[in-house]
Amino acid sequence: MVCPHLRPETKWFVVRETFFADLGFPDADERLTKVRLAVALNEVVRRRRLSQDRAARQLGINQPKVSALSKYKLEGFSVERLMRFLTLLDQDVEIVVRPKSGSRRGGRVVVRAA
Numbered sequence: 001m002v003c004p005h006l007r008p009e010t011k012w013f014v015v016r017e018t019f020f021a022d023l024g025f026p027d028a029d030e031r032l033t034k035v036r037l038a039v040a041l042n043e044v045v046r047r048r049r050l051s052q053d054r055a056a057r058q059l060g061i062n063q064p065k066v067s068a069l070s071k072y073k074l075e076g077f078s079v080e081r082l083m084r085f086l087t088l089l090d091q092d093v094e095i096v097v098r099p100k101s102g103s104r105r106g107g108r109v110v111v112r113a114a
Contacts, residue, residue, distance in 0.1 A: 019032065020032055029108060029109050030079060030109075031074075032109075032111075033079050033109050033111050034074045034077065034079055034082060035072060035074065036111035036112070036113065037079065037082035037083060037086065037111055038069055038072055038074055038077075038082060039113060040086060040091070040111075040113035041069060041082060041085055041086055041089070042069065042070055043113065044086070044089045044091060045066075045070070045089070048089075052066040052067055052070070058088055058089060059085050059088055059089075060088070069085075
């Protein structure tokens with residue numbers, strides 16, 4: 001979903017906030033949110049050195065789905081499901097609602113991994 005050449009072992013990459021909108025996706029905000037959640041999820045799995053089988057057991061899914069997550073193939077995953085996966089890996093997920101800042105039009109969704 002991000003880049004066809006992005007490998008799962010890539011530690012850091014930057015996705016501009018307008019990346020998916022620039023490509024014309026009508027659900028650009030949701031796609032960006034999913035990618036950022038998947039980055040956090042994959043980082044936890046990497047840091048804990050979990051095999052895909054072990055991660056699958058902890059997340060309650062099968063190994064091919066963990067493989068898809070590691071390759072950022074996120075079409076079958078909702079934002080809510082990705083957040084639940086993070087909590088299953090003992091991560092806190094916080095949602096903060098506040099007035100928008102600046103002169104930009106409309107609100108936005110931002111995901112930051114600590």
